[in-house]
Amino acid sequence: MKTVILQPRLRRRVLVTSVAIIVLITSALAGVINQLYSQSYMASYSSELVAQMPMVVAQLNRAGLIKDVDKWIDSVDPSDSDYMSVVCDQNDNTVWLSDEAKTINLADICRNLPEEIPTPTLIKLPDDSSYIAYNLSRDRERGTIYQLVVLRPAGPYEASLTQLHKRTTFYLGLFVLIAIAFLIAAFHWSFQPLRRLATQLDQMTDAKRESLDSNFPMELQDITLALNRLIRISNDQKGRYRHSMDDLAHSLKTRLAATNALLDDREISRAELNQRVLEQISQMDNLVQYQLKRAMMGQQGLQKDKTELKPAIDSFSRMLSKIYADKQVTFSESFDTSLKLPINRDDLMELLGNILENAYRFCISEVRINVAEYSDHYIIRIEDDGPGVTPDMREAIFQRGVRADQLNPGQGIGLSVCHEIVESYQGQIHVETASIEGAAFIIHLPKN
Numbered sequence: 130m131k132t133v134i135l136q137p138r139l140r141r142r143v144l145v146t147s148v149a150i151i152v153l154i155t156s157a158l159a160g161v162i163n164q165l166y167s168q169s170y171m172a173s174y175s176s177e178l179v180a181q182m183p184m185v186v187a188q189l190n191r192a193g194l195i196k197d198v199d200k201w202i203d204s205v206d207p208s209d210s211d212y213m214s215v216v217c218d219q220n221d222n223t224v225w226l227s228d229e230a231k232t233i234n235l236a237d238i239c240r241n242l243p244e245e246i247p248t249p250t251l252i253k254l255p256d257d258s259s260y261i262a263y264n265l266s267r268d269r270e271r272g273t274i275y276q277l278v279v280l281r282p283a284g285p286y287e288a289s290l291t292q293l294h295k296r297t298t299f300y301l302g303l304f305v306l307i308a309i310a311f312l313i314a315a316f317h318w319s320f321q322p323l324r325r326l327a328t329q330l331d332q333m334t335d336a337k338r339e340s341l342d343s344n345f346p347m348e349l350q351d352i353t354l355a356l357n358r359l360i361r362i363s364n365d366q367k368g369r370y371r372h373s374m375d376d377l378a379h380s381l382k383t384r385l386a387a388t389n390a391l392l393d394d395r396e397i398s399r400a401e402l403n404q405r406v407l408e409q410i411s412q413m414d415n416l417v418q419y420q421l422k423r424a425m426m427g428q429q430g431l432q433k434d435k436t437e438l439k440p441a442i443d444s445f446s447r448m449l450s451k452i453y454a455d456k457q458v459t460f461s462e463s464f465d466t467s468l469k470l471p472i473n474r475d476d477l478m479e480l481l482g483n484i485l486e487n488a489y490r491f492c493i494s495e496v497r498i499n500v501a502e503y504s505d506h507y508i509i510r511i512e513d514d515g516p517g518v519t520p521d522m523r524e525a526i527f528q529r530g531v532r533a534d535q536l537n538p539g540q541g542i543g544l545s546v547c548h549e550i551v552e553s554y555q556g557q558i559h560v561e562t563a564s565i566e567g568a569a570f571i572i573h574l575p576k577n
Contacts, residue, residue: 144316151308159301166293170286188214188227212281215239219274230280242278251283259283322346326353333360384409390451409448412478419475435469436477438500445481449489458489464500470507471576476550483543484511484570491515495565506556509572512563523560 216225217239226235241254246264253259260280267276322345332338340360341353388409391402446460470477488496492513499510518526529545547570551558556574563569 144312147312147316148309151312152305155301155305155308159297163294163297166297167290170290170293192225212279215278215280217242217276217278224275235280238280239278246278251286252280259287261286322349330356339364381413384413384448386452390454394451405447408444412444415475415478419479434471434473436472436474438464438468438470438477439466441474441477441481442498444478445485449485453489456489456492456494458492459495460497461495462498464498465502468500468502470500470509470574472550472554472574476554480547480550480572481511483547487543488513488515488568488570492567497563497565505576507572507574507576509574510569511572512565512569513567514563514565515567517562517566517568518560526560527558 211229213230213233213235214225214227215223215230215235215238218224221239221242223236223239226238230238238254241252242262243250243252245267246262249261249263251259252262259282261283263279265277265279267274269275326341326345326349329338329341333341340357343353345353388406391397391405391409394402397405442462446462450458450460472480485496485498488511492515495514497510497512499512501508501510526544527548548558551572551574554574556572558570558572561569561571
């Protein structure tokens, strides 16, 4: 049984990490806030301790411990309060208790009090009762240290504190849930460009779109640009292969027609027939190699060279004369027989082959080729006395798949190949009316 290994998902990893951080920080913040609230509440709850001093003095006066007290203290009702007072000595013995402290039997309270109580402090007794204590005074008399401690039951404080903890926990949980909801929404929005990128890539795989959008976030711009460049290169490569196969089929068709014409010629000798057939086969092989190079490197990748024009013209004139022998075509040429053009041999053969084949096919009885040399360029002019090309088609015929003549068979490939070749050498090609009333294909070819 094959084990399936689940790859970690970036979204889940980031989401879990972010939630953990939010919970951790929120919990820590809640703890700090709760502690501050506890201290603040205790201080608020015990803030009346100082205000109870008159009550304490009154209780001491009633006990006979303080003889000289102002009359206004008599107006204080010490029973109307939940505050209690105790006096402890340095040995934690209870020296004096207020009436309220006696009532609830706090005779041993001093044993459970800290030595010093500078701030209101929560005190837990062994019987689980709790009080808030505060040391009001600490005096020495006859070698004995006495401290006056004010107490207050902590039950209401603890109840309020428990309620505060519950509210804090509730609001903490609510905050965490809201934060997680917002975080999920934020991640959904944040990862939307990646989902859109995946969708567009699927659409491109299904041939429903040609490239990725350019309005992705800045972080994805480098990726989308690289993908678009890769896709463009891949499409160009596929286009070159497709065009090269079409061009190869188109070029081989002429050579096969020439071979069939040679085989049907009863007047040619066996030795010459073998030589001519081998010449056509050699040209077919060169065409195959040439189109494969174009498919791999593109037209710009082919090596430029100096190629003699005369051998190429002679080869095509012999071949096309056999193919169109029923027309008795008159072929004339006007150029320096030693002329070399700055073009790759395979490119020159493809260029001349397509134009001359069209000239022979559409001419009535005459085809001419003229090459003029200038200081920085050559002009090649190939004319025929056929029907010519109408002005509205003179640009369209150089597009792949467009044919000026819909009556004769063809795929509209040859002239588009010629246009691609000439452009790759920074040249120009156009068609106009020939001096012999047919079509004249004019090629401007730079020397450099």
